[in-house]
Amino acid sequence: xxxAFGNFTADPSVNLQFLIGGLALGAIYAVVALGFVLVYKxxxxxxxxxxxxxxxxxxxxxxxxxxxxxxxxxxxxVLLLVMLVFGLLVHYGIMRRMVGQGFFxxxxxxxxxxxxxxxxxxxxxxxxxxxxxxxLPQGSFEIGGATVRHVDIIIFAVVAACVLLFxxxxxxxxxxxxMRAVADDIExxxxxxxDPDKVYAMTWAAAMVMAGLGGLLxxxxxGAIDRxxxxxxxxxxxxxxxxxxxxxxxxxxxxxxxxxxxxxANGHLGTKWREPVAFSVMFIxxxxxxxxLWGRKDLERV
Amino acid sequence: MTRRWLKILAALFAFALIAAACGxxxxxxxxxxxxxxxxxxAPAAEEEAPAPxxxxxxxxxxxxxxxxxxxxxxxxxxxxxxxxxGWMGDLTGPTASSQSFNSHGIEAYFECANESGGVLGRxxxxxxxxxxxxxxxxxxxxxxLTEDDKVIALLGLGGSHISTQLQPDVEALNLPxxxxxxxxxxxxxxxxxxxxxxxxxxxxxxxxxxxxxxxxGIENAVVMGISLEVPxxxxxxxxxxxxxxxxxxxxxxxxxxxxxxxxVIAQMAALQEGIDNDGANYVTLHGSPAAGLVVMxxxxxxGITDIPIIGIHGIAANSIWxxxxxxxxxxTFGMHSFLTANNSIEASAEMERCASLAGYGGEHLNLxxxxxxxxxxxxxxxxxxxxxxxxxxxxxxxxxxxxTFDTMGITCPIDWSASQHSQCGAAFSLDPGTSGMVxxxxxxxxxxxxxxxxxxxxx
Numbered sequence: 001x002x003x004a005f006g007n008f009t010a011d012p013s014v015n016l017q018f019l020i021g022g023l024a025l026g027a028i029y030a031v032v033a034l035g036f037v038l039v040y041k042x043x044x045x046x047x048x049x050x051x052x053x054x055x056x057x058x059x060x061x062x063x064x065x066x067x068x069x070x071x072x073x074x075x076x077x078v079l080l081l082v083m084l085v086f087g088l089l090v091h092y093g094i095m096r097r098m099v100g101q102g103f104f105x106x107x108x109x110x111x112x113x114x115x116x117x118x119x120x121x122x123x124x125x126x127x128x129x130x131x132x133x134x135x136l137p138q139g140s141f142e143i144g145g146a147t148v149r150h151v152d153i154i155i156f157a158v159v160a161a162c163v164l165l166f167x168x169x170x171x172x173x174x175x176x177x178x179m180r181a182v183a184d185d186i187e188x189x190x191x192x193x194x195d196p197d198k199v200y201a202m203t204w205a206a207a208m209v210m211a212g213l214g215g216l217l218x219x220x221x222x223g224a225i226d227r228x229x230x231x232x233x234x235x236x237x238x239x240x241x242x243x244x245x246x247x248x249x250x251x252x253x254x255x256x257x258x259x260x261x262x263x264x265a266n267g268h269l270g271t272k273w274r275e276p277v278a279f280s281v282m283f284i285x286x287x288x289x290x291x292x293l294w295g296r297k298d299l300e301r302v
Numbered sequence: 303m304t305r306r307w308l309k310i311l312a313a314l315f316a317f318a319l320i321a322a323a324c325g326x327x328x329x330x331x332x333x334x335x336x337x338x339x340x341x342x343x344a345p346a347a348e349e350e351a352p353a354p355x356x357x358x359x360x361x362x363x364x365x366x367x368x369x370x371x372x373x374x375x376x377x378x379x380x381x382x383x384x385x386x387x388g389w390m391g392d393l394t395g396p397t398a399s400s401q402s403f404n405s406h407g408i409e410a411y412f413e414c415a416n417e418s419g420g421v422l423g424r425x426x427x428x429x430x431x432x433x434x435x436x437x438x439x440x441x442x443x444x445x446x447l448t449e450d451d452k453v454i455a456l457l458g459l460g461g462s463h464i465s466t467q468l469q470p471d472v473e474a475l476n477l478p479x480x481x482x483x484x485x486x487x488x489x490x491x492x493x494x495x496x497x498x499x500x501x502x503x504x505x506x507x508x509x510x511x512x513x514x515x516x517x518x519g520i521e522n523a524v525v526m527g528i529s530l531e532v533p534x535x536x537x538x539x540x541x542x543x544x545x546x547x548x549x550x551x552x553x554x555x556x557x558x559x560x561x562x563x564x565x566v567i568a569q570m571a572a573l574q575e576g577i578d579n580d581g582a583n584y585v586t587l588h589g590s591p592a593a594g595l596v597v598m599x600x601x602x603x604x605g606i607t608d609i610p611i612i613g614i615h616g617i618a619a620n621s622i623w624x625x626x627x628x629x630x631x632x633x634t635f636g637m638h639s640f641l642t643a644n645n646s647i648e649a650s651a652e653m654e655r656c657a658s659l660a661g662y663g664g665e666h667l668n669l670x671x672x673x674x675x676x677x678x679x680x681x682x683x684x685x686x687x688x689x690x691x692x693x694x695x696x697x698x699x700x701x702x703x704x705x706t707f708d709t710m711g712i713t714c715p716i717d718w719s720a721s722q723h724s725q726c727g728a729a730f731s732l733d734p735g736t737s738g739m740v741x742x743x744x745x746x747x748x749x750x751x752x753x754x755x756x757x758x759x760x761x
Binding site (some may be wrong): 013014017018024025119122127128129130131132140146149180221222223224226227228229231232240263266267270271272274288 | 393394396398399402420515531558559560563564565566567568569571572573585592593595596597598599600603605621624625626628
């Protein structure tokens with residue numbers, strides 16, 4: 001009889017499979033967490049609609065790459081462009097008016113946006129689930145008896161490239177510098193001639209492009225594309241918090257840690273333990289380090 | 303200021319256009335009904351209006367109905383112009399891709415019935431309530447339907463956690479529930495559930511019969527279950543274990559999948575272990591169509607492509623075959639109790655016409671749509687039968703339902719006079735030729751597999 005029905009299994013190849021599966025899942029969480037961090041770091045907004053943004057990206061990927069059958073690179077370009085425009089719309093249409101409003105009011109606004117996106121997708125795409133995307137290489141190979149999918153390697157590479165790109169962007173570009181300045185002290189930044197409005201708009205646009213990319217990647221590894229995939233936002237939240245909501249690198253490490261912990265909890269304890277264990281890790285980290293492992297500690301000067 | 307708003311509106315409009323362009327992919331979801339001309343409709347309405355299969359009985363019933371003047375009973379949803387009937391389920395939530403078709407089927411039947419003059423000279427006022435698979439929302443909807451609308455019956459009550467929660471209220475109100483989309487044990491406790499979908503125990507028996515046929519005898523079967531971690535998933539897995547082991551097969555155990563899971567790596571590792579160490583050669587699957595696709599994709603990713611699957615009715619959705627990995631879906635069956643319009647049954651033309659009339663063209667090829675359509679037809683017959691007593695109420699309708707009903711060939715003839723179950727089901731898959739569902743074997747093939755025992759103690 002099986003050893004692995006919610007019980008510990010010592011089989012090294014099975015544990016290696018959990019580790020590889022955890023890393024693959026963690027890479028997806030990292031993509032989502034990057035989106036959380038980008039917006040929070042630059043605008044102080046906790047965007048609870050990020051899972052829906054990613055879902056929107058996955059559905060748009062279906063449309064441009066499958067239904068419209070555009071060339072892969074053209075389709076991805078159109079997808080990211082549409083998401084960028086959508087990000088600008090979110091800022092200029094909604095979030096701009098919320099600057100200076102209470103933290104929870106803004107969080108509620110993001111929840112409202114999430115609800116509208118879910119409703120629009122139901123109206124325009126219907127309730128039926130779709131097959132996942134298969135435009136990236138679908139093969140796999142074995143290491144130590146565990147299966148590694150090519151698509152997981154690609155996701156890793158893309159996530160790593162995104163992180164490097166963001167580091168370079170924040171460190172070496174004028175806009176990146178402006179974003180950091182606005183995040184640190186909006187009034188001082190404005191006094192120095194930086195337009196916070198423009199910075200916020202670019203932040204939302206960049207976050208939405210990340211969500212589009214995340215949707216494209218997640219659409220290749222999820223079992224089916226339907227309106228339940230927005231839950232990835234909630235599931236990746238511990239990753240962002242563990243890493244620290246202001247740390248790009250932390251979101252990557254947080255994503256990988258949470259992904260691995262979830263897989264091992266699922267494999268050894270049973271599926272019902274998967275999320276409780278992940279959130280417990282988040283609680284413990286918050287108790288020990290309230291700003292996450294690599295988060296910025298705000299100083300209040302009196 | 304105005305220009306800025308104009309820009310925003312223009313951008314929103316552009317987004318709506320993009321979304322509209324995307325929505326219309328390659329299936330019929332949400333698509334407008336196929337155009338039907340008045341000339342086409344008129345003869346069809348005369349020839350194919352919903353009516354019991356037996357012509358003479360039908361005529362008598364219709365004449366009787368004309369004569370029947372049942373008094374209004376607004377406390378039970380019967381007014382001078384309408385008969386109110388409700389539906390509770392998931393129209394926009396995580397299981398909408400299966401449950402919403404049930405509602406559409408009912409709506410289609412009533413569109414046709416109302417077009418033909420209604421029932422007992424009254425229009426059927428169909429009141430579907432969306433709970434998005436949430437027990438809290440369902441409780442509110444139930445109160446609305448029973449206390450505000452005062453419906454005479456529910457045609458469906460979706461979600462095992464919801465029917466479990468509402469069981470005492472359904473019983474207290476003596477509210478008949480016709481054809482719920484799940485048939486779990488808690489529904490055995492009251493007399494109000496009239497099941498035309500095979501009970502979970504029956505479906506487990508049916509699965510055992512199909513497995514035995516596929517592996518050359520149940521003694522050769524080594525079965526592993528994969529279920530969603532919800533009450534009905536636990537119950538179905540327990541029934542499968544009971545049915546397979548009683549028949550002489552081996553049941554290895556159950557792997558549970560969390561609702562909303564997007565990958566099943568750990569479950570696949572266990573399945574592979576079951577194949578390698580214990581010779582697992584069949585998988586039973588429980589869950590929504592999306593959960594089924596997640597498991598099937600997980601199997602494909604893990605290279606587990608040579609083990610057949612038989613799943614409970616959520617796995618009998620068309621999308622399992624149209625959207626699932628081909629190497630897995632080719633050997634997948636979904637259990638269900640209803641035939642779709644592509645099966646050349648008596649209801650075929652009527653189902654198709656009513657689907658179009660209601661704006662759901664194409665859905666007549668979906669098993670859950672057929673289920674809903676049948677629920678409407680059974681309700682129609684029961685209302686007319688209840689009216690023969692001179693009173694139309696929840697009580698008289700409940701009594702009238704304890705009888706036999708024609709099904710227009712959608713399922714086996716229903717006989718609820720002795721038991722409120724329907725031992726009728728088959729293993730289905732998608733027929734690429736018609737894009738509709740077809741049974742692997744006729745209902746009669748599986749009839750001997752049902753042991754007729756209901757209720758189990760789950761440890």
